Amino acid sequence: MKMLTVFTPTYNRAYCLENCYRSLLQQSCKEFVWLIIDDGSTDNTRELVNNWKSENLIEIRYFYQENQGMHGAHNSAYRIIDTELNVCIDSDDTMPTQTVEKIINFWKKYGSNEVSGIIGLDSYNDHTIIGTELPKYLPSSTLFDLYYKYGVKGDKKLVYRTELTKLYPYPLFENERYVGLAYKYYMLDKQYKMLLLNEILCCVEYLPDGSSLNMFNQYRKNPKGWAFYRKELMKLPFASKSFKYRQAIHYVSSSLLNRNYSFLSESPLKSLTFLAIPFGLLLFIYIQQRQGQLKLK
Numbered sequence: 001m002k003m004l005t006v007f008t009p010t011y012n013r014a015y016c017l018e019n020c021y022r023s024l025l026q027q028s029c030k031e032f033v034w035l036i037i038d039d040g041s042t043d044n045t046r047e048l049v050n051n052w053k054s055e056n057l058i059e060i061r062y063f064y065q066e067n068q069g070m071h072g073a074h075n076s077a078y079r080i081i082d083t084e085l086n087v088c089i090d091s092d093d094t095m096p097t098q099t100v101e102k103i104i105n106f107w108k109k110y111g112s113n114e115v116s117g118i119i120g121l122d123s124y125n126d127h128t129i130i131g132t133e134l135p136k137y138l139p140s141s142t143l144f145d146l147y148y149k150y151g152v153k154g155d156k157k158l159v160y161r162t163e164l165t166k167l168y169p170y171p172l173f174e175n176e177r178y179v180g181l182a183y184k185y186y187m188l189d190k191q192y193k194m195l196l197l198n199e200i201l202c203c204v205e206y207l208p209d210g211s212s213l214n215m216f217n218q219y220r221k222n223p224k225g226w227a228f229y230r231k232e233l234m235k236l237p238f239a240s241k242s243f244k245y246r247q248a249i250h251y252v253s254s255s256l257l258n259r260n261y262s263f264l265s266e267s268p269l270k271s272l273t274f275l276a277i278p279f280g281l282l283l284f285i286y287i288q289q290r291q292g293q294l295k296l297k
Contacts, residue, residue: 002059003104005083005162006095007035009073013091014043016205023094023203025057029101033059037077040067069177071170071225074184078165085117087159087201094125094203103159106197115140116192117160120201127200130154134196141196142189143182144238157201164188171228178222180229186236220287223258227251235268248273252280253287 006024010017017036024034038045041064049062065076074088085107089095106118119141122130131154135141138150146152168187170179219226230251234244248269255263267273 001083002031002033003084003107004032004100004159005035005077005081005086006032006089006100007037007077007081007086008089008091009037009039009070009077010041010045010091011039011067011073012041012043012045014041014045014048016092017045017048019094020089020091021052023096026097027058027095027100028098029104030058031104032100033061033083035061035063035077035080037073038062038064039069039073040065067177068172069179069222071179071181072172072177074181075169075172078162078169081162081165083162085159086162086165087157089202090204092205094205096127096200096203099201102197102199103201106195107159110139110195113161114192115161115195116164116188117158117194118197119143119146119194120157120159120197120199122155122157122202122204123200125203125205127203129200130204131156134198136198138196140193142193142238143185144189144236146196148240148243155204158185158194159201160188164192171225173222173224173228176222176225178218179225183229183232186233190237216287216290219254220257223254227254227258227260227263230254231266231268234272241272244269245272245276248276249279249283252276253283256280256284257287 008020036049046064049060053060053062061080063076063080077086085103087103103118119134121133124130132152134146134152135150141150143158165184168184170183230247233239233247234251248267251267252263252273264270264273
């Protein structure tokens with residue numbers, strides 16, 4: 001059995017998915033499966049993928065589902081994947097030629113059941129690293145500590161042990177399509193560190209219709225998902241009080257957007273949440289005003 005699954009959630013991205021495919025064809029090591037989770041596309045994604053499957057140049061698995069959002073697509077991927085490791089490459093991303101080879105060789109040399117996976121680097125298409133490199137003096141770290149203790153910035157590429165990513169499934173909320181993906185990662189941080197690999201594993205292009213550039217709309221349209229996410233982050237045992245306070249502010253705002261006025265009694269940190277109400281209310285008002293301004297444009 002192959003060691004790695006590269007999975008790609010996609011929704012009406014046939015126009016850019018071929019770049020991802022071509023980068024996978026060019027991999028120096030073909031010991032991987034490409035799993036495409038089609039999250040309800042209405043374009044020609046299925047036809048495109050069927051053509052690639054008929055070429056039989058790499059192993060491709062295709063799974064179609066009704067639209068659930070990015071986190072729902074991740075749920076399906078983790079349920080289906082049967083290789084030891086997995087990594088998500090978005091539909092508008094590409095992989096440098098030796099990425100699969102680097103992941104497999106690095107894991108064979110250093111991987112174990114004592115860690116949850118590997119953290120590598122993302123770059124722009126010109127190979128400029130997004131944010132900062134990983135600390136060269138650290139062999140391993142949790143994802144949370146990497147950002148909030150060691151000051152690392154920017155998106156990073158995460159390779160996980162599949163048996164662990166099957167844990168902590170993302171909840172699905174009616175009429176919503178987003179829950180922060182970091183929820184699962186921080187849950188795994190409670191038990192495991194990750195190996196650090198200071199190599200570019202993915203080249204990222206932030207397209208106008210991508211989730212990264214539409215975060216305000218995600219926040220506004222998915223208040224239940226965001227409230228859940230903020231509540232879970234408030235519970236993290238290793239997080240600082242200031243971090244938890246910021247989560248409480250957003251929790252208040254998302255609860256108000258959802259018209260859930262029982263948020264205080266449902267909070268895991270009631271005193272902190274009570275103190276966060278003024279700033280949470282201001283954030284709620286800001287979002288409402290900005291939404292009104294966008295409607296006028």
